[in-house]
Amino acid sequence: MFPARFDYHRATTVDDALRLLGEHPGAKLLAGGHSLIPMMKLRLAMPEVLIDVGRVSELKGIEREEGKIYVGALTTHAELAASEVLAAHCPILAEAASKIADPAVRNKGTIGGNVAHADPASDLPAVLVATGAVIHLKGRRQRQVKAADFFTGLLATDLGEDEILTRIEIPDLHGRSGHAGSAYLKYEHPASGYAICGAAAVVKKNADGTCAAASLALNGVSATPFDAARVCRELIGAPLDDAVIRQAVNDHLHVGDPLSDVYASGLYRAELAKVYGRRALRLARDRAR
Amino acid sequence: MAVQIRVEVNGTTYEREVEPRLLLVHWLRDELGLTGTNVGCETSLCGACTVLVDGRAVKSCTQLAVQADGSSITTIEGLQQNGELHPLQQAFWDQHGLQCGYCTPGMILAAADLLAQNPRPSEAEIRAALKGNVCRCTGYHNIVKAVRQAAEQMGGG
Numbered sequence: 001m002f003p004a005r006f007d008y009h010r011a012t013t014v015d016d017a018l019r020l021l022g023e024h025p026g027a028k029l030l031a032g033g034h035s036l037i038p039m040m041k042l043r044l045a046m047p048e049v050l051i052d053v054g055r056v057s058e059l060k061g062i063e064r065e066e067g068k069i070y071v072g073a074l075t076t077h078a079e080l081a082a083s084e085v086l087a088a089h090c091p092i093l094a095e096a097a098s099k100i101a102d103p104a105v106r107n108k109g110t111i112g113g114n115v116a117h118a119d120p121a122s123d124l125p126a127v128l129v130a131t132g133a134v135i136h137l138k139g140r141r142q143r144q145v146k147a148a149d150f151f152t153g154l155l156a157t158d159l160g161e162d163e164i165l166t167r168i169e170i171p172d173l174h175g176r177s178g179h180a181g182s183a184y185l186k187y188e189h190p191a192s193g194y195a196i197c198g199a200a201a202v203v204k205k206n207a208d209g210t211c212a213a214a215s216l217a218l219n220g221v222s223a224t225p226f227d228a229a230r231v232c233r234e235l236i237g238a239p240l241d242d243a244v245i246r247q248a249v250n251d252h253l254h255v256g257d258p259l260s261d262v263y264a265s266g267l268y269r270a271e272l273a274k275v276y277g278r279r280a281l282r283l284a285r286d287r288a289r
Numbered sequence: 290m291a292v293q294i295r296v297e298v299n300g301t302t303y304e305r306e307v308e309p310r311l312l313l314v315h316w317l318r319d320e321l322g323l324t325g326t327n328v329g330c331e332t333s334l335c336g337a338c339t340v341l342v343d344g345r346a347v348k349s350c351t352q353l354a355v356q357a358d359g360s361s362i363t364t365i366e367g368l369q370q371n372g373e374l375h376p377l378q379q380a381f382w383d384q385h386g387l388q389c390g391y392c393t394p395g396m397i398l399a400a401a402d403l404l405a406q407n408p409r410p411s412e413a414e415i416r417a418a419l420k421g422n423v424c425r426c427t428g429y430h431n432i433v434k435a436v437r438q439a440a441e442q443m444g445g446g
């Protein structure tokens with residue numbers, strides 16, 4: 001199994017990659033290749049030109065500035081999982097990355113490729129929605145899109161053909177406004193590790209233990225990350241005991257149009273969403289201070 | 290279109306022209322004759338094709354040879370030193386960590402990446418590190434024992 005023929009260009013900078021994209025309409029960017037190369041081997045993708053951005057150093061690394069964390073698009077899953085900055089300021093992203101597939105996949109796959117590919121069974125999209133991340137894009141101009149608006153359908157995003165995802169901005173979960181608890185849990189496919197259902201929760205508590213803010217988003221259950229905002233609205237101001245969380249999830253977490261495939265029916269996924277949503281909210285609550 | 294690449298494999302530098310669509314595993318096997326790297330599933334799931342690229346385990350069936358330009362690769366053939374088996378190779382032998390041997394090169398290189406990162410892994414950490422490497426024969430227990438033996442011999446333990 002090997003890809004159809006294509007021409008290969010290696011970009012040295014973001015601007016160089018943008019120039020190459022302009023010169024070769026229909027070209028595909030290549031980052032870690034762990035979604036694109038399998039698709040090309042199956043001839044589900046047959047781009048005539050690949051533009052390898054794998055060595056563009058300005059797309060690498062994790063930085064923290066004024067209450068925000070900036071993660072370069074080329075940061076690998078292994079780097080996310082091992083990051084001290086993320087461990088201290090956004091542990092849910094490291095937790096989710098550490099649960100992707102296996103070490104060899106994590107050594108190559110990148111956050112930018114994961115998000116741009118927008119596989120509904122990926123682990124990072126719901127984490128970005130739940131944390132309120134912002135995706136930074138560069139084309140003829142620079143623009144920023146909220147993660148919640150970025151995923152538009154099955155394998156579809158707001159990313160233009162002539163744009164590059166440069167970095168992802170995530171709020172500091174442990175910043176001046178308190179120590180939010182966060183958790184990513186998943187029910188994974190036993191062979192590939194992809195999420196049949198993944199739940200990302202972030203919870204902030206008031207001094208009296210009631211809920212100050214909460215967010216919950218799910219992977220794997222719908223074409224785009226499922227934002228369980230209705231559940232979270234119900235929790236604000238409420239005491240966060242198990243029964244309250246259970247009630248809010250049972251009453252308000254309804255995946256209207258769940259994905260269904262040979263591995264898990266839609267009905268089963270909708271149930272998994274409740275179970276994992278509940279567990280993720282509880283774990284996030286336990287981690288909040 | 291052919292692209293010039295320069296890659297160090299097991300200590301020897303090779304400069305070759307490759308077609309962009311050539312997968313790394315085929316370059317290693319078919320052009321360099323390093324057939325110790327096996328091809329199992331061809332779909333990134335079995336780990337039989339695992340090699341070290343700049344010290345880290347990767348699945349060479351899911352990487353283009355052109356992506357490896359400028360890097361340093363270790364395949365199973367590169368682990369022995371002057372005819373002496375690498376401690377991992379010796380441990381797989383001692384602990385019966387293989388039967389048919391098809392998964393073994395990939396298992397050993399995935400374990401080598403683990404021991405470089407974490408010289409004293411727990412049993413659970415060994416199993417997690419080998420998650421992407423499938424063995425149809427051994428039932429994994431002896432593979433885990435072999436990695437533990439190698440960790441001890443390499444000074445971690």
Ligand SMILES: Cc1cc2nc3c(=O)[nH]c(=O)nc-3n(C[C@H](O)[C@H](O)[C@H](O)COP(=O)(O)OP(=O)(O)OC[C@H]3O[C@@H](n4cnc5c(N)ncnc54)[C@H](O)[C@@H]3O)c2cc1C
Binds near residue numbers: 122166
């Ligand atoms: C066996 C296996 C198991 C896996 N299991 C999981 C799992 O459990 N969970 C999970 O989340 N993922 C999983 N993955 C997917 C993995 O995380 C991929 O690495 C990731 O989805 C894509 O990242 P990449 O860097 O490899 O992107 P590539 O494959 O290089 O690119 C993917 C797509 O994104 C585009 N792209 C890449 N970078 C950019 C950029 N900077 N700007 C704009 N577009 C860009 C490309 O053009 C392409 O269309 C698995 C993959 C494999 C092979």
Ligand code: FES
Binds near residue numbers: 331333339
């Ligand atoms: S042949 Fe590469 S993972 Fe199976």
Ligand code: FES
Binds near residue numbers: 387388390426
């Ligand atoms: S020894 Fe036969 S597949 Fe592992």
